[in-house]
Amino acid sequence: MSNSNIRVRFAPSPTGPLHIGGVRTALYNYLFARKNGGKFILRIEDTDQTRLVSGAEKYIIDSFKWCGIEFDEGVASGGDYGPYRQSDRKHIYPAYAEELVKSGHAYYAFDTPDELNKIRTDYELQKLTFVYNAVARKKLRNSLTLTEEETNKLLExxxxxxxxxxxxxxxIVVMNDMIRGKVEVNTSALDDKVLFKSDGMPTYHLANIVDDHLMEISHVIRGEEWLPSLPLHVLLYEAFNWEKPEFAHLPLLLKPDGNGKLSKRDGDRLGFPVFPLEWKDPKTGNISTGFREEGYFADAFINLLAMLGWNPGDERELFSMEELTEAFSIERVGKSGAKFDPVKAAWFNHQYLIRVDNETLAGLLMPIAIKNGVLVEKEQLSIAVGMVKERVNFVSELWDHLDFFFKQPENYDHKSVKKCWKEGSYNQMAELKDVLLEVDDFTAENTEKAVKKWIENNEYKTGAVMNAFRLLLVGELKGPHLFDIVALIGQEASVERIEQGLHEIGRIEN
RNA sequence: GGUCCGUUCGGCUAGCCAGGUCAGGCCCCCAGGUUUUCAUCCUGGUAACACGGGUUCGAAUCCCGUACGGACUACCA
Incomplete structure (x- = not known):
């Protein structure tokens, strides 16, 4: 299944942070290349000088690095087909544009943006849409309506x-899309797109075709928003007499509620990230959070993105990058848009979190413990993490589920007190303190045995005793197996907590 | 407005290409069970082929139309 002629690229425009739709497009390209033994290239499409955002290119590279998506060639990796930034390739495009003029596939147009805007507005007033096409071009100032002499004069x-x-x-332009099959469109519905701008730069359309050709791209895998440009691109390949790559247009990522393309706004509105990494807008200073900062593991992020629009055809959902590479195929990419679901996204992270070993999680949790002003032994923290990790989706949620291991209750939950602190509780807990003191080897098993024996001998109610005990240790009715807690915090601290609790809550007079 | 693309449970989707299944799985939700608490976990459940024609013994699956949704429609990508 190896084909060294397979070359695909991801070609973002550095106009801001990459959003997850872009990451998914890159991922599918990456998987396709890996699966087929091809090359994956990162090309920066910065032909629009006015929309450049500083830091965006670095952000894109950093994002892929975090995700584990690697490029074989590109701006950060080098390669034999460079340069990989279109602004650095500026010098190569004019000749291609002029070649098309010479062959009659393109022409010089001298209309200014202002003139065209005015025409467009006039048309709108008459409820018409202005299209720069075969009809319109005959009435405008261009090398088709002017004589060769006039044209040259203007150019000079x-x-x-x-x-x-x-x-x-x-x-009729007949095209083939690997996902959608045959697509046909009549050129009469299309317009005379600008290929080369007055600022000396090519537009996306020209640069894209020229670079894909020069870089020997075999498969163009991109977002569905490009499908309307496909006829133009196909016609350009034909005008140049170049061999066309295969095309695949991926379905869009939709917002969780309603319809429409997922946007940064949706993330802000619904409170989930739409960017892989945190992004600070250099102009406004606004910060948008990223999946990484929200606590997603990179492999969970990749996994959940992969499943948005693609599936393996069986019932597996959890995939490492290697497994994705093995299982991926363009044929199994869906046709319709997929709504991003933050709840399921969190579920994916949970699946990864519970598989991460306790020591690693403890290491990630340590800074949070320190921030909370609690000194913790990493070994202890690991044990506690092991007891509660099933309960959370993110590392950041861990602390709330295990902080009581490392600090005495500061107060006692009212509801819990009301529910389980009864008339006899004070005396029982006072007795329990002595029972604990008599346990020699303070393991969960030994302690449990001793306590249960004491309960039995006195004919106490297990539930009542255990709940009261839990209340004194934890401060509320939550947490793992009680004797596991006892064993971890130790004999001395357990007794101390009972004493503190007796003092704080006191006797109940009924 | 025009062009193109799309449409299976609330969400992600399998099944469609090679018509015949009680239309399956996961997330969410709900109900039971386990548990000394909370959670986990286990079991079960609600719930979908957009609509209308046609082809066929038989259509989610093939064809046509309608509706709805989306993308695109810049000297942006």
């Missing part, structure tokens, strides 16, 4: 111009 005088694709009239 430094008049700003763009190069537009000369869209054929009434021709």
């Amino acid at each position: 005088s430094g008049e700003p111009y763009v190069i537009r694709f000369c869209m054929p009239e009434n021709k």
Whole structure:
């Protein structure tokens, strides 16, 4: 299944942080390349000078590094097909644009943006839509309506111009998409897209085709939002007389509620991250949280993203990157958009968290313990983590489930006191203190045996005693097996907590 | 408005290409069970083929239409 001719790329525009839809697109490209023994390339499409955001390119690279998505070639990795940043390739595009003019597939247009905007507004006033197409181009200032002499004069005088694709009239373009199959469109519905801008840079459409060709890209796997541009791209390959790559347009990632493309706004509104890493907007200073900062494990993040739009065809849901690579195929990518579900996302993280060993989790939890002003032995913390990790989705939630191991209750939950602190509780707990003091080897088993024997001898109610005991140790009615708690906090501390509790809660007079 | 894409439980989806299953799984939710607490865990449950035609002995599956949703429609990518 190995094919060294397979080359795919992820080609983001560094206009801001990468959102999870982009990460998923990159992931599918990566998996496709790995699965088929091909190469995966990172190309930066920064042809729009006005929309560059500083730090965005670094953010993109850092994000993939965190996720474990690796590039064989690209801006950070090098390679034989560079440079991999389109602004660094600026010099190569004009010749290609001019080649199309010479072959009659494109033309110079001298309309200014202002002129075109005015025409568009006028059309709108008449409830019409202006389309720069075969009809319109005949009435505008371009190398098709001007004489060759006039055109050359304008070009030489430094008049700003763009190069537009000369869209054929009434021709059916037949395309194939690996996910959607055959797609046909009539060129009459298409317009004369700008290929080369007046600022000397190519547009996306030109740069994309030229670079994919020069970089020998075999499969273009990108978001569905590009499907409407596919006819233009196909026509460009044909105009250049180049071999076309295969195309696959991935379904969109949708917002959790309602319909529509997932956006940064949805994350802010519904309180979940839409970016892999935290992003600070350099202009506004606004901070958007990332999956990493929210406590997602990188492999859980990859796993949940992979399952949004793809499935293995059987009932497995948990996949390592290696397993994904093995199982992935474009054929099993769905056609329809997938809503991002933050609840299931958290479930994925839970699945990973419970599989992480206790020592590692304790290491991650340590800073939180310190922040809470509690000095903890890592070994103790590991044991406590092992007892409660099933209960949480994120490391950050762990502390609330085990802080009582490491500090005495500061207060006693009212409801719990009301529920389980009865008339006899004070005396029972006072007795229990002495029972604990007499246990030699203070293990969970020994303590449990001693306490149960004492309960039996006195004919106390197990539930009542245990709940009162739990209340004094934990401060409320929660937590793991009581004798595991006792064993971990130790004989001395257990007795101390009973004493403190007796003092704080006192006798109940009924 | 135009072009293109899409449509199975509340969500992610299997099944569709090669018509015949009580339409399956996971998340959520609900109910029981286990448990000295809380949780975990176990068992069970609610719940879907957008609609209308056609083809066929038989349609979620093939065809046509309708509705709805989405993407695109910049000298942005």
